[in-house]
Amino acid sequence: MKIQIRYLFALISLAALSYSCMEELPTELEFSGYEFAALDxxxxxxxxxxxxxxxxxxxxxxxxxxxxxxxxxxxxxxxxxxxxxxxxxxxxxxxxxxxxxxxxxxxxxxxxxxxxxxxxxxxxxxxxxxxxxxxxxxxxxxxxxxxxxxxxxxxxxxxxxxxxxxxxxxxxxxxxxxxxxxxxxxxxxxxxxxxxxxxxxxxxxxxxxxxxxxxxxxxxxxxxxxxxxxxxxxxxxxxxxxxxxxxxxxxxxxxxxxxxxxxxTDGMKNAQTNKVKSDSIKNAAITRFGWSWENMETPQRPVGLTPLFGKVKMWNVPTVEEVRPIAPPAPGSAEFNKDAEELKRFANNMTTEQRRVANFWNDGLNSYTPPGHWNRFAKETAVKYKLSPVRTARVFAYMNMAIVDAGISCWDAKYYYHYPRPIQSIPGFKTILGTPNFPAYTSGHSTFSGAAAEVLSHFFPAEASQYKKWAAEAAMSRIYGGIHYRFDAEIGLSQGKKVATYSVIRAIKDGAETF
Amino acid sequence: MNLKLKFLSLLLVGMGISILTTAQTPLDGLMMPKGDICVAVVYEDANWDKYWEGTYLRTNQNVGTFNRKMVMPMIVGGITDKINLIVSLPYVKTSASGGQLAGVEGLQDFSISLKAQLVEHTAGKGKLKVFSNLSFSTPASNYLADYLPFSLGFGANELGLRAIGLYELDKGPYFRISGAYLHRGATQAERDFYYEDDAFYTSTMDVPDALHAQASLGSWFFQKKLRVEASLTSFRCVSGSDIRAYNSPQPTNKVDFDRLEGFAQYYFNNVKGLGVLAYYNHMFSGRNMGQFSGYGLGLTYQFNAF
Missing domain, CATH: 1.10.606.20 (Vanadium-containing Chloroperoxidase; domain 2)
Structure with missing residues (x-):
């Protein structure tokens, strides 16, 4: 009987202990009203x-x-x-x-x-x-x-x-x-x-x-x-x-x-095409390059995501062609094989840190996407620097113009080059992230992140090294995840940075930096 | 001696069939005497080709048939005649026949549990016994719980408290019921933002607590060398969300299921302390999980250690 009482006592104590460990999880950025650094x-x-x-x-x-x-x-x-x-x-x-x-x-x-x-x-x-x-x-x-x-x-x-x-x-x-x-x-x-x-x-x-x-x-x-x-x-x-x-x-x-x-009237309503148009875009790539991307899902999705997003009106870049990246290496070429081998190596020897990076930046379905991720960073920085509402708005306006311009440029490249994903080009290849429904080259994450980091680095030069590190990590995350080749990521980063330069040049001349 | 082995086998079944979501807690109505130790290993193979998205049972050809294999070593020891200690550490491997997502394998959760017999008395032509079981489990590797459906487990600590009642006729048939409350902690995702009817700016995911209940009807045969049992198990998370349309599950989902199980166990006459067991189970209703069917095979060996 004594043992039984002790046992029950232990049970009750443990149960009480475990309930005291519950915590409230944050559903918003934790900040309150603050004194603006300047009224502007x-x-x-x-x-x-x-x-x-x-x-x-x-x-x-x-x-x-x-x-x-x-x-x-x-x-x-x-x-x-x-x-x-x-x-x-x-x-x-x-x-x-x-x-x-x-x-x-x-x-x-x-x-x-x-x-x-x-x-x-x-x-x-x-x-x-x-x-x-x-x-x-x-x-x-x-x-x-x-x-x-x-x-x-x-x-x-x-x-x-x-x-x-x-x-x-x-x-x-x-x-x-x-x-x-x-x-x-x-x-x-x-x-x-x-x-x-x-x-x-x-x-x-x-x-x-x-x-x-x-x-x-x-x-x-x-x-x-x-x-x-x-x-x-x-x-x-x-x-x-x-x-x-x-x-x-x-x-x-x-x-x-x-x-x-x-x-x-910016062209977005035509971005998602029918299959006829989608096939004509694919056939143009086959004629041009001899390769094409295929959706690998079952049943196969007949049309990729927004094939004509690359035609949407840009905010600060006159023509999408002027920021289009160079052609990717042909599948089967030595340069391609080197990056494909790297993907297999990562897949077979994934470290905890690589897995963490892949998942941290995944920002896939049911998430705020990479543009959302960078907006989150911008919010945290605006609070840190105690920006006035109008100066906060300026950061978001220029950053988000650069981000969408980068997306438009990236989608232009994706459907112009129509490049296959690793799961299509490497037989039997398995990934730890889901492969999105659009061509590989260039990486959207890399392009969005390259652009966002460039604009934020202009506005917050003291934070630039952190932004660049994040952008590089976001780009690498897709390689670890097995859904992009290194050339998708690296060229995407520089493409995003180049697109963002147009926004930064506009920002420099807008009258807000004469202090 | 037989009783001890029976205890172990029952325990193994309870643990083996409930490994995915019910935690590794003993469900049986038996005890081992002080000084006895049992070592055991159970192999389990389970599949699903349909899963419940909320309560809607659907297929997904990008998963195809999902498979989970498990090997679970376990040790049980009699601390006293009335208190037993049970530890286990399963190794799990998952894969899918469709799609391109990689399966995972590794150590799942280390589980330790204490079981105490609280009541025993003769009633009519049999005995009535009541037990309580306190269990704790914790992830034994850095597996990612937020990689469903492939993840090895729910990735959080679990504290379980169970009551077990058994009525066994002297002739062999028995009836057993058990009920448990499973309090789960939080798991750490590798993303620091997720959606759960609201936006969450954290990598901490609360895994819902759960209720686990089981009713079993069984009997002993051949001078207690063979035991056969049928069980009905119900598992209910007390909170949590549904899987969103055509989206991946996440550890914060409300996972429920009801399952039928058949089990048999045999002790050898000629090798002292050695036993084998086999079981099959099938889920007939559920929520936010795969509709598993699976079988298990186990080997047990018991000896007096001190």
């Missing part, structure tokens, strides 16, 4: 991306300090703040004074949610997402890396142009924030002296909501709910009154419209 008061004069004039969206002159209209707005704000519920206060903490970072995070989450490849039908054919019927399986969109890279570029460019205009009017009208006009109102964030008309937060909320709703139509209600919560938080945080928010919404709305008008 001249940002209203920086070059716009989509617009040519910082007053192209017109907002009315705000009511003056001391006017009955503004005083009433301050009273209304105070009443709302006094009645704020705990969930509203949580929202104020969540959105922070650099809410673009939260919207970018939402964009990455939606990219992940919609990044699922269609399953075959029972008869062996494959269905495709239909933008006209987004809720029918497979859901629209299939947020693969090209889709996500383009989505992020529109989001970031619209946020940036909207914020430049907001900064212009903030400086022009010079209306102080509510917490400066009324001592009873406290700013929920660092009181930074930024003028409040129009609300930069409202610009970000509305541009983000509208761009993301167009990109993820099934998320319309979710995005509207998030935007409403964000807009409400601006007044509850003590940093805006209602007219600030309304003016910001107007800018956001107009900027998003202009961005979406470009998106409607």
């Amino acid at each position: 008061k001249d940002a209203g004069e920086w070059n716009l991306i989509l617009f040519s004039n910082n007053e192209e969206v017109v907002i009315s002159q705000p009511s003056a300090v001391g006017s009955p209209g503004l005083n009433q707005e301050l009273q209304d704000a105070k009443a709302k703040i006094a009645k704020a519920t705990s969930s509203q206060k949580e929202a104020v903490n969540y959105w922070t004074n650099n809410p673009l970072l939260r919207w970018n995070e939402i964009a990455l989450e939606l990219a992940t949610k919609y990044n699922l490849i269609p399953a075959p039908n029972a008869d062996g054919s494959y269905p495709a997402p239909d933008p006209a019927k987004p809720d029918q399986y497979p859901l629209f969109p299939y947020s693969h890396p090209p889709y996500t890279s383009r989505m992020l570029a529109y989001l970031s460019v619209a946020q940036y142009d909207g914020l430049i205009m907001a900064w212009h009017y903030k400086e022009k009208y010079g209306r102080p924030a509510p917490y400066e006009l009324d001592s009873q109102i406290k700013s929920a964030y660092e009181a930074n002296g930024l003028n409040s008309y129009p609300s930069d937060g409202a610009v970000v909320a509305v541009t983000s909501r509208d761009i993301l709703t167009a990109m993820f139509p099934l998320e319309k209600e979710f995005l509207a709910k998030m935007a409403d919560e964000h807009l409400e938080s601006l007044i509850l945080a003590g940093i805006n009154v209602n007219s600030d928010v309304e003016a910001g919404k107007l800018i956001g709305n107009q900027v998003a419209k202009k961005a979406l008008a470009r998106a409607a």
Whole structure:
């Protein structure tokens, strides 16, 4: 009996111990509102991306300090703040004074949610997402890396142009924030002296909501709910009154419209072709080079992913041909054999570190993709350097333009050269990563990463060695994973870097670097 | 002596057939006396060509037929007549007939468990016994749990607490039920972002806790040289997500199954301490896992050590 009691005691103790070890896992970037390193008061004069004039969206002159209209707005704000519920206060903490970072995070989450490849039908054919019927399986969109890279570029460019205009009017009208006009109102964030008309937060909320709703139509209600919560938080945080928010919404709305008008005609809707077109692209490669890529899945997917993404309108590169890389070595050539042998060697002697690198950078289906991975790095860096919203937007706009341009250039190379994957060219070859449904040369991961690292290195020179290391690691990860040859990765890296140079040159001349 | 071997064999079956998701915990209703040690090895071969994506049973030609082979050495010792210690360390190998993804092999989880007999009394023409079992297992190699369906195991520590009730007639037939709560810790992925109804910015994945229940009907024959048993096993994760459409599973999924098992065990008259066992099992319903069917063969040898 004694033994039995001891045994039971031991059981209970162990069970209690094990429950005390549970931890809460992070579902967002952990940061709170912060004091900006600089207010960037001249940002209203920086070059716009989509617009040519910082007053192209017109907002009315705000009511003056001391006017009955503004005083009433301050009273209304105070009443709302006094009645704020705990969930509203949580929202104020969540959105922070650099809410673009939260919207970018939402964009990455939606990219992940919609990044699922269609399953075959029972008869062996494959269905495709239909933008006209987004809720029918497979859901629209299939947020693969090209889709996500383009989505992020529109989001970031619209946020940036909207914020430049907001900064212009903030400086022009010079209306102080509510917490400066009324001592009873406290700013929920660092009181930074930024003028409040129009609300930069409202610009970000509305541009983000509208761009993301167009990109993820099934998320319309979710995005509207998030935007409403964000807009409400601006007044509850003590940093805006209602007219600030309304003016910001107007800018956001107009900027998003202009961005979406470009998106409607950028060629993306033709990127996924039918089989006839796809076969003609393949046959052109066979004529040109004597080889072609085949999808190796069962049943075989009849068309690769977005064969004409390479024809989508670029942001900063005049023609895709001028950044097209040199031809890869022919399958069976000595140069090819050397890199194919390397793949077999890695597969047969995979180290723990190589496996870790392959998986860390996999960013495949059901993930935010490599463009998302670099957006995550950019967010962390923006917080580290305490960038103002407009300077944060600038980093994202130039980086995401470079990333999507790199993707377009990469896809141009992929379908121009139509190069077989290792599982096609090396008999019996097995991999630890799934092989994507598009040709090998050049590596998308490498091209995206080469471009992102180049732009971020320009903006954050002290971090450049880290970015370059990451990009090189992302490129190597595909070799370890068995889905790319070394030449795909190395040439992809330099291709991405070259494409990004166009964005960097534009950034250097945009008026933001004269300090 | 027979009793000890029976104990071991039962134990082996319990462990062998539940290796994938139910942890290596003894399920039987027998004890070994103080000073006895048993060494054993079980070989298992199991396949599936359909898997449950959520509750939808589907095929995937890029996996084809999935195979899992396992060799599990095990040692059982009687610390006292009422407390036994059991340790095991399986070696697992996985592969698929379709697609181009590489299978993996290696040591799976080291398992240690303590079993105590709490109750024994005569009731009618048989005996009623109650046992409790506390088990702990931990990954024995750096296998990646986040490489499903190929991964060797769920990659996390597991603490299990089980109650076992047995009623055995003196003539041989018996009925046994058991129920366990399996508390699992977290596994470390090699990516630091994943989706689980929300975006997770971490490489830590919580493996869901699970309930495991089994009901068995069996009997002894030929002066307790042969034992035959049929079992129904149910396994339910208490939380977790479904596999997303045509996507890979991940360790955070809610894994459930129900399985029927047939088992037989024989002790040799002429070689003292030696026994053999064989079993076959089949899953008839499930969620977020392959529909396994498999068989196992085992050899056991028992001796008095101290």
